[in-house]
Amino acid sequence: MARAIQDLSDLLSRLPGVGKRTATRLAFHLLKAKEDYARALGESISTLHERVRRCSTCANISDTDPCHICQDPGRDQRVVCVVESVPDLWAIEAAGTYRGAFHVLHGLLKPLDGIGPDDLNLDLLRERVISGEVQEVILATRPSVEGEATALLVRQLLEGTGAAMSRIASGIPHGSELEYTDARTLERALTDRREMK
Numbered sequence: 608m609a610r611a612i613q614d615l616s617d618l619l620s621r622l623p624g625v626g627k628r629t630a631t632r633l634a635f636h637l638l639k640a641k642e643d644y645a646r647a648l649g650e651s652i653s654t655l656h657e658r659v660r661r662c663s664t665c666a667n668i669s670d671t672d673p674c675h676i677c678q679d680p681g682r683d684q685r686v687v688c689v690v691e692s693v694p695d696l697w698a699i700e701a702a703g704t705y706r707g708a709f710h711v712l713h714g715l716l717k718p719l720d721g722i723g724p725d726d727l728n729l730d731l732l733r734e735r736v737i738s739g740e741v742q743e744v745i746l747a748t749r750p751s752v753e754g755e756a757t758a759l760l761v762r763q764l765l766e767g768t769g770a771a772m773s774r775i776a777s778g779i780p781h782g783s784e785l786e787y788t789d790a791r792t793l794e795r796a797l798t799d800r801r802e803m804k
């Protein structure tokens with residue numbers, strides 16, 4: 608195989624869900640496609656990191672810092688919904704009824720994989736809650752062992768800050784990702800959230 612195809616296919620095969628055969632097929636597809644497309648794709652990938660920022664308030668991924676949600680005066684910045692990932696934030700946004708703010712952890716506690724409290728974006732959250740404006744924190748991590756452990760950790764971390772803590776209601780199947788939960792179920796889980804004592 609030509610070296611260029613081999614290199615590209617090796618890189619593509621490292622993407623999630625892409626096996627070696629698919630990677631090779633994609634590489635040949637790119638070779639056959641219009642050159643403009645391959646160039647645009649390459650540029651989009653190579654400039655991704657410089658074009659994307661992490662919001663210094665909520666850690667959302669955005670074009671701007673603060674992100675559009677943190678900047679929005681129409682949103683209740685006193686309520687902060689803590690999520691595992693940006694796709695989870697998007698899922699809640701797509702459900703369309705939540706009007707508070709967010710905080711993205713960029714992960715869940717996974718001791719077996721070596722992911723501990725220091726690997727989650729917790730300091731920023733604590734600072735934000737301590738600074739006083741936040742009145743309620745909604746733990747919207749997924750219902751799984753890791754999700755529950757992370758929710759408990761956040762609750763412990765924020766103990767004594769005066770913010771009310773709540774957990775999204777069940778209804779989301781155990782272990783499933785918020786990202787793939789339908790809008791109505793997500794909406795209900797948020798509305799029916801219960802206080803964490």
Ligand SMILES: [Zn+2]
Nearest residue numbers: 662665674677
């Ligand atoms: Zn933000």
